[in-house]
Amino acid sequence: MPDTHASTLETLMTAIRKAVGDRGLLTDPNDTDPYAEDWRRLYRGHAAAVVRPADTQELAAVVRLCGEAGVSIVPQGGNTSMVGGATPNANRTQIILSLARMNHVMQIDPVDMTLTLQAGVTLKAAQVAAADAGCLLPLSISSEGSAQIGGVLATNAGGNNTVRYGNARDLVLGLEVVLPDGEIWNGMRRLRKDNTGYCLRQLFCGSEGTLGIITAAVLKLAPQPREMAVALCAMPSPEAALDLFSRFQAHDAAAVQAFEYMSGPGMGFVTAHIPGAHVPLAEPAAHYVLVELATPRPNAGLRAAMEQVLEQALEDGVVTDAAIAESEAQRAAIWRLREEHSEAQKREGASVKNDVSVPVSKVPELIRRATMACETLMPGIRPVPFGHMGDGNIHFNLEQPIGADPTWFLAQDHAIMDAVNEVVRDLDGSFSAEHGIGQLKPYMMEDWRGGAELATMQRIKAALDPKGIMNPGKVLP
Numbered sequence: 001m002p003d004t005h006a007s008t009l010e011t012l013m014t015a016i017r018k019a020v021g022d023r024g025l026l027t028d029p030n031d032t033d034p035y036a037e038d039w040r041r042l043y044r045g046h047a048a049a050v051v052r053p054a055d056t057q058e059l060a061a062v063v064r065l066c067g068e069a070g071v072s073i074v075p076q077g078g079n080t081s082m083v084g085g086a087t088p089n090a091n092r093t094q095i096i097l098s099l100a101r102m103n104h105v106m107q108i109d110p111v112d113m114t115l116t117l118q119a120g121v122t123l124k125a126a127q128v129a130a131a132d133a134g135c136l137l138p139l140s141i142s143s144e145g146s147a148q149i150g151g152v153l154a155t156n157a158g159g160n161n162t163v164r165y166g167n168a169r170d171l172v173l174g175l176e177v178v179l180p181d182g183e184i185w186n187g188m189r190r191l192r193k194d195n196t197g198y199c200l201r202q203l204f205c206g207s208e209g210t211l212g213i214i215t216a217a218v219l220k221l222a223p224q225p226r227e228m229a230v231a232l233c234a235m236p237s238p239e240a241a242l243d244l245f246s247r248f249q250a251h252d253a254a255a256v257q258a259f260e261y262m263s264g265p266g267m268g269f270v271t272a273h274i275p276g277a278h279v280p281l282a283e284p285a286a287h288y289v290l291v292e293l294a295t296p297r298p299n300a301g302l303r304a305a306m307e308q309v310l311e312q313a314l315e316d317g318v319v320t321d322a323a324i325a326e327s328e329a330q331r332a333a334i335w336r337l338r339e340e341h342s343e344a345q346k347r348e349g350a351s352v353k354n355d356v357s358v359p360v361s362k363v364p365e366l367i368r369r370a371t372m373a374c375e376t377l378m379p380g381i382r383p384v385p386f387g388h389m390g391d392g393n394i395h396f397n398l399e400q401p402i403g404a405d406p407t408w409f410l411a412q413d414h415a416i417m418d419a420v421n422e423v424v425r426d427l428d429g430s431f432s433a434e435h436g437i438g439q440l441k442p443y444m445m446e447d448w449r450g451g452a453e454l455a456t457m458q459r460i461k462a463a464l465d466p467k468g469i470m471n472p473g474k475v476l477p
Contacts, residue, residue, distance in 0.1 A: 005093065009048050012069045016051055016095075019061040024101070026050040035096050038087045039080050039143075040346075040353075042410070043439065045088035047074070050096045056176060056184060056215045062097065063213065064182025072469045073097050075209035077151025078122065080143035082353060083438025085155065085208050085474055094472075099150050102215060108133040113221040114173060114190045119150025119214050126219070135221040138165040142339045150214045156206035158434030160258045160338075163390030164294075165222065167434065169205035174218035177204050180211070180465040190218050203460070208436050209471040211464045223296035225257075229306040230292045230331045233313075234285035234321040238364035241289045243318050244309075245360070245390055248291060251309050255302060258292040259390030260338050261363070266384035269344040269399075270337055277337060280323040280330070289389070290338050341386050345397055350406035351384070352413045354396040354420045358429035363389050366427055370396050373419045378412065380404070393433040396420050414443075437475045445477045 017025045026032050027049045036045040048071070053059040066073050072094040076086040088094040103120035110133050117126055123137075123144035130137040141147060141159040153175070157168045165171065174189040177200075187201055204212055235241045238261070245259050264286045270277050279288075293302045306324055313319040325331040345351045358366045371383045380401030387395040398416055400409040421431045421444070431444050445454055454476075461468075461476060 008069050009071065009093075012065060012071055013049060015065050016049070016062055019065065020051060020053050020058050024052045024054060024058065026052070032096070035076060035079065035098065036088055038084045040082060040084075043084035043087040045090050045094075046092045047088045047094055047096045048092045050098055052098045052101050054101050056102070056178065059097065059099075059102070059213065059215060060178045060182045060184050062095075063178050063180065066095065067181055067467060067469055070467060070469070071095060072472050073213075074471055075099070075150070075154070075213045077119065077148030077154070078143065078146040080147045080151070081155070081438055082355065082435040083432075083440035085436055085438030085471070086151070087439070089473065097213065099148060099213075099215070103148075105129045106216070108135070108221075109190070110135055110221075112190055113223075115219045115221055116174075116188065116190070116216070117149060117219070118216050119148060119153075121149050123147050123149060123152055130221050131224065134224055136224045137171075137219065138222045139168060139171060142342060149217055149219075153205050153214050153217055154207060154209050155436040156434070158388065158391070158393060160260065160388065162388055162393070162434075163259055164257045169202060171220045172201055172205055172217060173220055175201040175204060175214055176216035177212040177214055180467065180470050184215075185212070188216060188218055206436070208438065208475050210461060210475050211470060213470075225294035226296055226298050227300050227302045228257075228292065228294045228331070229302040230290070230325040230334055231306055231310060232280060232323050232334045232337065233289045233291065233310065233319045234281050234283070235287040235289055236285075236317070236320055238287060238367045240318045241287060241389060242361070242364050244289055244291070244313055247309050247313060247318070248293070251305060252293075255293040255295050255300070255305065256291070256390065257294040258290065258388075260290040260387065261389035261394065262288040262290070262338060262341065262386045263367075263384055264288070265382055265399075266341055266345070266386050266397075267337065269348045269384065270340050273344045273347040274336070274340045277340060278333070279337065280334070281321045283321070285320065288337075290334060338386070341384075341395075345384060345399060348399055350400045350404075350409045352398045352410065352416045353435075354398070354417055354431075355393070355433050355435040356396055356420060356424045356429055356431055357391070357393045357433035358424060358427040360390070360392040362427040362429070363392060363394060366394060366396070366423060366429070369423045370420045373423055374398055374416060377415065377419045381416075388434075392429075439473050442473070442475060442477045445475075
């Protein structure tokens with residue numbers, strides 16, 4: 001590192017320490033390195049420092065100082081990104097800006113049905129706060145115990161309930177954002193209707209920290225369910241799974257809260273690697289579906305509705321076996337089979353992950369054609385697709401061949417992803433459904449979003465962040 005840059009960083013650290021105090025600044029590599037590796041362990045950087053401001057004013061001061069010094073910022077929430085979106089480069093020239101200390105729930109209004117909170121609140125803590133007020137925050141993802149609201153919104157997370165409530169951006173009424181020049185935009189409005197110019201809050205949702213840093217939010221809440229019913233179903237094919245989804249939609253679309261697909265091999269990894277995981281069905285199946293019904297209506301008869309749809313599906317051969325949860329413990333055990341898929345695949349070996357979406361009607365074709373394409377590309381590769389069939393988002397993951405070298409396998413990631421994406425493109429889908437672009441997929445942007453769309457994104461980036469200090473190397477090629 002040039003001496004001039006070292007001097008600049010030393011001066012900057014002195015100023016940042018003055019702004020945030022000793023507790024707010026970490027510079028020892030032993031302290032900073034845990035922040036600099038992503039959850040999947042694909043990206044390992046080295047930060048010049050980790051800055052942990054206590055409030056928005058401190059954060060804005062840090063951003064202003066970094067802008068003046070020309071030092072790049074990598075915003076970080078719970079560091080649960082699947083695409084390396086919160087990992088710095090390797091040369092200790094960037095700072096990580098962690099929002100972990102900004103973790104206060106500020107207000108819950110059960111009349112307005114809104115939750116106002118800082119960006120460092122974990123999604124799980126936000127869910128609990130809403131539940132304690134008799135409301136529901138209808139956003140659920142596997143990493144909710146660690147993922148923070150700021151990161152969830154900045155990546156426009158999807159999750160298990162998108163089929164019913166939409167993605168993260170659909171729950172946002174207001175935001176507070178620190179802009180790249182250190183200015184604070186206060187858009188913390190609780191209004192359901194506010195038609196006054198450009199909708200700036202939607203600009204920052206999904207921007208992955210490249211346009212500004214979300215520091216607080218106002219989220220929409222929903223009524224708490226009074227009744228729920230959950231079932232795990234064995235399916236003969238992906239087509240049968242889609243058929244079952246259509247049957248539940250036709251019976252009562254408003255009651256369908258989640259509809260999740262899992263493959264037989266993926267379920268096998270879960271039962272092999274996750275202690276206590278057990279499939280409550282008589283025989284292993286080639287395909288599985290988890291269906292959850294929920295309603296705030298009292299005495300809605302969801303259990304009877306679940307039985308009615310499944311009985312007819314069993315009679316028609318659409319379902320080969322099914323288990324309906326009889327208690328909250330059984331419901332949690334069924335959901336655990338779905339939620340542990342990523343961890344189980346991690347323990348099984350190296351995997352290449354494809355977070356893709358297609359029209360719901362095309363999901364079975366995606367699963368069949370992408371499986372064939374990957375097996376042709378690499379004999380012995382093990383496809384383990386799973387995910388949100390109800391909204392068309394399938395995590396088409398590929399596990400390394402048995403006995404293959406993990407490093408060699410991961411080096412083939414572009415070829416594997418491209419094989420899947422050729423099918424996705426042909427089915428009018430997207431190469432990123434809910435995980436975002438991060439530093440894993442910017443190379444795809446020119447091909448998929450080139451022309452006027454990408455040029456417009458680049459103009460927005462240049463206008464808001466002319467110095468290019470906000471999360472460089474992410475999203476845009």
